[in-house]
Amino acid sequence: MQITVVGTGYVGLVTGTCLAQLGHQVTCLDVDHAKILALRAGKVPIFEPGLEPLVHGQQASGRLQFVDNYEDAVRRAEALFICVGTPSLPNGGADMSYVEAAARSIGEHLGPQYCVIINKSTVPIGSGDWVGMLVRQGITRAAALSAASPARVMAEAEGRDTPTPKAGAATLTTPGARPDFDVVSNPEFLREGSAVEDALNPDRIVIGADTERAVERMRALYAPLLRRNETLGRHVPFVVTDRASAEMVKYASNAFLATKISFINEIANICERVGADVTEVTRGIGLDDRIGRAFLNAGIGWGGSCFPKDLASLSHTGREYGYESRLLDAVVDVNDSQKLVVIRKLQERLKLVKGKTIALWGLAFKPGTDDMRDAPSLLIADRLSEMGAAVRAYDPEAMDAARRRGVRAELCKDPYDAAQDADAVILVTEWSEFAALDWPRLHAVMRRRLIVDGRNCLDRTLLLWQGFEYCGIGR
Ligand SMILES: NC(=O)c1ccc[n+]([C@@H]2O[C@H](COP(=O)([O-])OP(=O)(O)OC[C@H]3O[C@@H](n4cnc5c(N)ncnc54)[C@H](O)[C@@H]3O)[C@@H](O)[C@H]2O)c1
Incomplete structure (x- = not known):
């Protein structure tokens, strides 16, 4: 299938590359010219395990190409994915300006063949209808321009002023050639x-x-993926529903996962006060099938490019429809204070943070990525700097991203360098390499050997035995 992916970020690049790997002919489009040039030169702009070789392999196979203009990307597409960003507005709502620009441009460049336009961006409920309207406006605008163009050519040839088509005066070109699409x-x-x-x-x-034809196109698109999984003995459920419910599935999934984390953090905070250990509690409750073990690790809380904005957007949608989502707002509230729990712990032990040197291990919002969007490390580094501490930091993959974000910390070459003369280390992101360090070496470089394990991922017994002060979350 001829597929175009609009927006070549974390989602678009991975989606496009995997669809090419499954045998489709994929064009990835982005308005960021520099990003497209880099990708064409084989430079993958994000860190994501396994992505780089896959991109190179698909580029070499000729099934994956990168372009920076709609003209080249849209005309022949049989399926078009919208994967542009939907960040938060100050009022919590989703900023839909990128989706709007993408939908209009798609409409202006659609070819005559039937095409599904697929919203993969996380968008507020009801956006599918709105995208359909924008695409139709784009089609009308393109038709108006193309109808006007012979007159323009004549005017230009005769040296007269070029006439501008009037809004609403659109004459469509051949009716049979009008683009035909569904939004999914x-x-x-x-x-x-x-x-x-x-x-x-x-x-x-x-x-x-909302049409059988669109569902069939989507089934055909995903058929190689479903077959591949069947061969591996995995059945992937293909859930067909109405558009609004599908849009809500995404928000509800993220809201539920964020709720689980805030829930266990609340339990952790109570554990600390009553002398229980949240890691033991999690082991006990996680064995209940109805609860499960996933997303029940107490720690600094959630951040990243999705949970914060998606919860804000869902709560905003509720308010728009006259509903106060008290539970969701509490989930966000608990998380906001949880990010700073590690600073309270530092204050309890160091008393005065001013003038102290604090090392941060991990800056990305989670391990396995270099994404710094809404990373708790940014807030922690800010707060420590405001309190007068010298902050030193290291992350295995996110150093460039941290530099671009202007994190308020001296960036160091490794975890030992970050901990040099430090009064405390805060483990912010649970990269696996932090669990297997040379502890005697670390002991030798630190001024005071306090380790605040913000993710409960270090071996407490080992660290105590090695002569460190250890402080976890909820333990
Ligand atoms: N990152 C994730 O883990 C994740 C997971 C699930 C869903 N999502 C959702 O997917 C969407 C994309 O997220 P992301 O993290 O990939 O964002 P991103 O910021 O990494 O990528 C978005 C890309 O779209 C490009 N773009 C912006 N306007 C454009 C336009 N008009 N035409 C073409 N390209 C344009 C940008 O240049 C950028 O490269 C968001 O709605 C997000 O909520 C993200």
Whole structure:
């Protein structure tokens, strides 16, 4: 199938590359010219395990190409994915300006063949209808321009002023050639850090569509993925529903996962006060099938490019429709204070943070990615700097991203360098390399040997035995 992916970021690049790997002919489009030039030169702009070799392989096979203009990308497409960003507005709503620009441009460049336009961006409920309207406006505008062009040519040839087509005066070109499309919602559930794996082996595929023809096109598009998983003995449910419900599935999934984390953090905070250990509690409750073990690790809380904005957007949607989502707002509230729990712990032990040197291990919002969007490390570094501490930091993959974000910390070459003369280390992101360090070496470089394990991922017994002060979350 001829597929175009609009927006070549974390989702678009992974989606496009995996669809090429499954045998489709994929064009990835982005308005960021520099990004497209880099990709054409084989430079993958994000860190995601397994992505780079896959991109190179698909580029070499000729099934994956990168372009920076709609003209080249849209005309022949049989399926078009919208994968542009939907960041938060100050009022919590989703900023839909990128989706709007993409939908209009798609409309202006659609070819005559039937095409599905697929919203993979996380968009507020009802956006599918709106995207359809924008695409139709784009089609009308393109038709108006093309109808006007002979007159323009004549005017230019005769040296007269070029006439501008009047809004509403659109004459469509050959009616039979008018683009034919449906809008589909196909939310994305990949996780940064295992995005390729998730895209190729999803737990489910959710399709929100209102025509049988669109569903059939989506079935054909995903047929190679479903077959591949069947061969590996995995059945991937293909869930077909209406568009609004599909859009809600994405928000509800993220809201539920964020709720689980805030829930266990609340339990952790109570554990600390009553002398229980949240890691033991989690072991006990996680064995209940109805609860499960996933997303029950107490720690600094959630951040990243999705949970914060998606919860804000869902709550905003509720308010727009006259509903106060008290539970969702509490989930966000608990998380906001949880990010600073590690600073309270530092104050309890160091008393005065001013003048102290604090090392941060991990800057990315989670391991396996270099994504710094809404990373708790940014807030922690800011707060420590405001309190007068010298902050030193290291991350295995996110150093460039941290530099671009202007994190308020001296960036160091490794975890030992970051901990040099430090009064405390805060483990912010649970990269596996932090669990297997040379502890005697670390002991030798630190001034005071306090380790605040913000993710409960270090071996407490070992660290105490090695002569460190250890402080976890909820323990
Ligand atoms: N990152 C994730 O883990 C994840 C997971 C599931 C869903 N999502 C959703 O997917 C969407 C994309 O997220 P992302 O993290 O990939 O964003 P991103 O910021 O990494 O990528 C978006 C890309 O779109 C490009 N773009 C912007 N306007 C454009 C336009 N008019 N035409 C063409 N390209 C344009 C940008 O240049 C950028 O490269 C969001 O709605 C997000 O909520 C993200």
